[in-house]
Amino acid sequence: MIIAIDGPAGAGKSTVARIIAQKLGFLYIDTGAMYRALTLKALERKINAKDIPALIEMARSTNIDLTNNQDSSLKILLDGRDVSSPIRQPCITRLVSDIAKLKGVREIMLGLQRKFGKLRDSVLDGRDIGTVVFPDADKKFYIDAEFSVRVRRRYKELKELNQDVTLKDIEKDLRNRDNIDSTREFAPLKKADDAIYIDTTSMAIGEVVNKVLSYIQ
Ligand code: CDP
16 A cells, blocks of 8 residues: 655655554654755765766766664665765755656656655655555645745754754745645646645644554554
8 A cells, every 4th residue: 555645845745744654553654755856965975066967977876775763754765875864954955856857867766766666555754655656545635834834843843852953944944845845847846636725724633643643444
């Protein structure tokens, strides 16, 4: 069984996807983490974000693997190294959408995401899961929230990770990424026609989880 959860940044999809995976005993596949891992490698190798052939070549020769911890949180391995925490740094967040918009990079990630999803029953979260990666997913959700609420949620999350950020920084980042992600040519952020839309603006995480579960069970 494949459960697809898409939506913009800060809507709470990763938290919801992880809890659903944990409750159902499914594999949690955070596809954003895969793009983040590639971005980390590009930064470490000092590959210019405009050098598209070099980025695609790098993606082709990169090994990305995923497992889940006990609490279903994601452990992501970049060429065998656990990068679960460095991929959350602001320098990665700032650049990731520019790398994720490249067709050649997406094609490589698409193959991997389908491979992971076929291993076990899975919950995948991202931007194009219901539209492109698994258009035949058993259940599709599009999780959204008002912009100001998404900003506050992301702020709280990053503060809990002890990141030195301001509300203004987050606003700028979400606006920029939402814009790139939803206007790009290949696999833009979009609700699949058959996805269930959930506006979580005034919902607590537990309520969202229950709502999603009620559609699955
Ligand atoms: O958690 P957050 O909403 O900040 O983003 P993420 O899920 O970690 O994804 C980071 C970035 O990866 C997004 O802003 C997109 O540019 C890209 N992404 C994508 O293009 N397609 C996906 N299926 C998932 C993420």
